[in-house]
Amino acid sequence: MNLLFLGTGAGVPAKLRNVSALALMLLEERNAVWLFDCGEATQHQILHTSLKPRKIEKIFITHLHGDHIFGLPGLLGSRSFQGGTSELTVYGPKGIRQFLEVSLKISGTHLRYPLTIMEFDDGPIFEDSQFTVEALLLDHALPSYGFRITEKDKQGALDANKLREEGIPPGPIYKRLKAGEAVTLEDGRTIHGSDYVGPSQKGRVLAILGDTRPCQNAVKLSVNADLLVHEATFSGDNAEMANEYFHSTTLQAAAIARDANARLLCLTHISSRYGKEDWDQLEKEAQSIFPNTKVVSDFTNIAIP
Amino acid sequence: MNLLFLGTGAGVPAKLRNVSALALMLLEERNAVWLFDCGEATQHQILHTSLKPRKIEKIFITHLHGDHIFGLPGLLGSRSFQGGTSELTVYGPKGIRQFLEVSLKISGTHLRYPLTIMEFDDGPIFEDSQFTVEALLLDHALPSYGFRITEKDKQGALDANKLREEGIPPGPIYKRLKAGEAVTLEDGRTIHGSDYVGPSQKGRVLAILGDTRPCQNAVKLSVNADLLVHEATFSGDNAEMANEYFHSTTLQAAAIARDANARLLCLTHISSRYGKEDWDQLEKEAQSIFPNTKVVSDFTNIAIP
Numbered sequence: 001m002n003l004l005f006l007g008t009g010a011g012v013p014a015k016l017r018n019v020s021a022l023a024l025m026l027l028e029e030r031n032a033v034w035l036f037d038c039g040e041a042t043q044h045q046i047l048h049t050s051l052k053p054r055k056i057e058k059i060f061i062t063h064l065h066g067d068h069i070f071g072l073p074g075l076l077g078s079r080s081f082q083g084g085t086s087e088l089t090v091y092g093p094k095g096i097r098q099f100l101e102v103s104l105k106i107s108g109t110h111l112r113y114p115l116t117i118m119e120f121d122d123g124p125i126f127e128d129s130q131f132t133v134e135a136l137l138l139d140h141a142l143p144s145y146g147f148r149i150t151e152k153d154k155q156g157a158l159d160a161n162k163l164r165e166e167g168i169p170p171g172p173i174y175k176r177l178k179a180g181e182a183v184t185l186e187d188g189r190t191i192h193g194s195d196y197v198g199p200s201q202k203g204r205v206l207a208i209l210g211d212t213r214p215c216q217n218a219v220k221l222s223v224n225a226d227l228l229v230h231e232a233t234f235s236g237d238n239a240e241m242a243n244e245y246f247h248s249t250t251l252q253a254a255a256i257a258r259d260a261n262a263r264l265l266c267l268t269h270i271s272s273r274y275g276k277e278d279w280d281q282l283e284k285e286a287q288s289i290f291p292n293t294k295v296v297s298d299f300t301n302i303a304i305p
Numbered sequence: 306m307n308l309l310f311l312g313t314g315a316g317v318p319a320k321l322r323n324v325s326a327l328a329l330m331l332l333e334e335r336n337a338v339w340l341f342d343c344g345e346a347t348q349h350q351i352l353h354t355s356l357k358p359r360k361i362e363k364i365f366i367t368h369l370h371g372d373h374i375f376g377l378p379g380l381l382g383s384r385s386f387q388g389g390t391s392e393l394t395v396y397g398p399k400g401i402r403q404f405l406e407v408s409l410k411i412s413g414t415h416l417r418y419p420l421t422i423m424e425f426d427d428g429p430i431f432e433d434s435q436f437t438v439e440a441l442l443l444d445h446a447l448p449s450y451g452f453r454i455t456e457k458d459k460q461g462a463l464d465a466n467k468l469r470e471e472g473i474p475p476g477p478i479y480k481r482l483k484a485g486e487a488v489t490l491e492d493g494r495t496i497h498g499s500d501y502v503g504p505s506q507k508g509r510v511l512a513i514l515g516d517t518r519p520c521q522n523a524v525k526l527s528v529n530a531d532l533l534v535h536e537a538t539f540s541g542d543n544a545e546m547a548n549e550y551f552h553s554t555t556l557q558a559a560a561i562a563r564d565a566n567a568r569l570l571c572l573t574h575i576s577s578r579y580g581k582e583d584w585d586q587l588e589k590e591a592q593s594i595f596p597n598t599k600v601v602s603d604f605t606n607i608a609i610p
C-alpha cells in the first residue's frame with residue numbers, strides 16, 4: 001500500500017505542481033488503484049508513472065472545484081481507449097453525475113467498461129471484505145469532504161504445517177480452527193484454533209481530506225490514522241487569508257494531525273505563491289507543531305507500512 | 306501573425322504530443338490571440354510559452370470530441386484567476402454551450418470577465434474591420450467544422466511627407482485623398498489620391514480544419530489559402546483505417562492542399578502510433594503530392610508572412 005501524489009498544487013496548474021490528484025496504490029491488496037480527485041492533466045501526470053489507468057477501480061472526489069475534477073472526463077475516456085474493460089466507480093458530491101454525464105455525452109465518449117457514478121453524503125460510502133470508506137463534510141466554499149479509509153484487520157494465517165505434523169490432515173475442520181473454534185478430533189483429542197492461528201494483522205487507516213478550513217470533522221476523520229493527507233494552501237502566518245478563502249495553513253493542518261493523534265501528516269495543495277525555496281520552511285513550521293510532517297510534491301511516493 | 310501549435314497529437318495525450326490546440330497570434334494585428342480547439346492541458350502547454358491567457362480574445366472549436374474541448378473549462382477559469390478581465394467569445398458547434406455552462410456551474414467557477422458562447426452552423430460566423438471567419442461542415446464521426454480566416458486587404462498608407470513637401474498641409478482632405486478621391490485645392494490644382502497612397506496590402510487567408518475524412522468542403526475552405534492546417538492521423542498506407550475512423554492520411558491531406566492551391570500545408574493530429582523516428586517519413590510522403598508540407602510538433606511556431 002502506498003500513496004502516489006500526482007498533483008499537489010492549489011487552484012491552477014503551475015510548472016512545478018499540477019492540480020490535485022492522488023493515487024492510493026493497492027496492487028498487493030487487490031490489484032487495483034484508487035484515485036482521490038482528478039484535476040486537469042492527471043492523465044498526463046500518469047504518463048510519467050508506472051500506473052496503468054485500467055487498474056483504476058475507484059475514483060473518490062472530495063469536492064467539485066475545477067482543480068479537483070476537470071481531468072475526470074479525459075481520464076475516463078483514455079482508460080477506455082487504452083483497453084480498460086473492468087468496472088469503474090466514481091464517488092463524488094452531488095453534481096458529479098451531471099458533470100460527467102454531460103461531458104461524456106456532448107463529446108461522444110463511449111466507454112467500453114461499466115461506469116457507476118455514486119453521489120454521496122456524510123457517512124459510510126463503501127464497504128467490502130477488505131476496506132471501509134467513510135465521508136464527512138468539511139468546511140469549504142462549496143461542499144468538500146474528507147475520507148477515512150479503514151483497512152479491515154487481517155485474520156492470522158492457519159499454520160497448516162504444524163497441523164499436519166501433529167497428524168491432523170486437511171479437511172473441513174481447518175476452516176473451523178481458523179475461525180478460532182475448539183474441535184474434538186476422531187481420536188478424542190480436543191484442539192483449539194487459537195493454538196494454530198498466527199497473530200492477526202491490524203488494518204491501516206488513512207485520512208484523505210479535501211480543501212477545508214480547520215474543523216472538527218477533520219479531526220474526527222483522522223483519529224489514530226496511520227497517515228493524514230491535509231491541504232496546506234498557505235503558510236503559517238497567513239491564517240487570515242486562509243480563512244477568507246476557506247483553506248488551511250501549515251500550522252492549522254499540523255494542529256489537526258496532533259489533535260487526532262495521527263502517525264504521519266502529508267501536506268499538499270500548496271499555493272504556487274511558494275516557490276521551491278520556500279517548501280522547506282513550510283515543512284519546518286508544521287513540524288514545530290507535528291514533528292512527523294512531510295510537504296509532498298508531484299510524484300512523491302509514500303509507503304504505508 | 307503566426308501560428309503556435311500547442312497540441313498536435315490525436316485522441317489521447319502522449320508524452321511527445323498533447324491533444325489538439327492551436328494559437329493564432331495576432332499581437333501586431335489586434336493585440337490578441339485566437340485559439341483553435343482546446344484539448345485537456347492546453348493551459349499547461351501555455352505555461353511553457355510566452356502566451357498570456359488574458360490576451361485570448363476568441364476560441365474556435367472545430368468539434369466536440371474530448372481531445373478538442375476538455376481543456377476549455379480549466380483554461381477559462383485560470384484566465385479569470387490570473388486577472389483576465391476582457392471579454393472572451395467561444396464559438397463552437399451545438400452542445401458547446403451546455404458543456405461549458407454545466408462545467409462552470411458545477412465547479413463553482415465564477416469568471417470575472419464577460420463570456421459569450423456562440424453556437425454556429427455552416428456559414429460566416431464572425432466579421433469585423435480586420436477579419437472574416439467562415440465555417441463549413443467536414444466529414445467526421447460527429448459534426449466537425451473547418452474555418453477559413455480571411456484578413457481584409459489593408460489600404461495603402463497615405464504619404465503625408467510627400468503631401469507636405471508639395472505644400473498641402475494636413476486637414477480633412479487627407480481623408481478624402483486616402484479614400485482615393487480627386488481633390489481640387491484652393492490654389493486651383495487638382496490632385497489624385499492614388500498618387501499619394503501606397504500599394505494596398507493583400508490580406509492573408511488561413512484554413513484551419515477539424516478532424517475529417519477528405520471532402521469537398523475541405524478544398525473549398527482552403528482555396529488559395531496562405532496556410533492550410535489539416536489533420537493527418539494516419540500514414541499514407543492506412544487509408545482504410547483512416548476512412549473507418551473518419552480521419553485522413555498524410556497523402557489525402559496533401560491532395561486537399563494541392564487541389565485547393567494552398568501555399569503551405571501544416572499536418573497535425575498525428576497518431577501516437579508514429580514515433581519521433583517516423584515523422585520525417587510522414588512529411589516526405591505528403592511532400593510527394595504537395596511539396597510545401599510540414600509535419601508540425603507541439604510548440605512549432607509558423608510565421609505567416
Ligand SMILES: [Zn+2]
Nearest residue numbers: 063065140211
Ligand atoms: Zn477547493
Ligand SMILES: [Zn+2]
Nearest residue numbers: 368370445516
Ligand atoms: Zn475527432
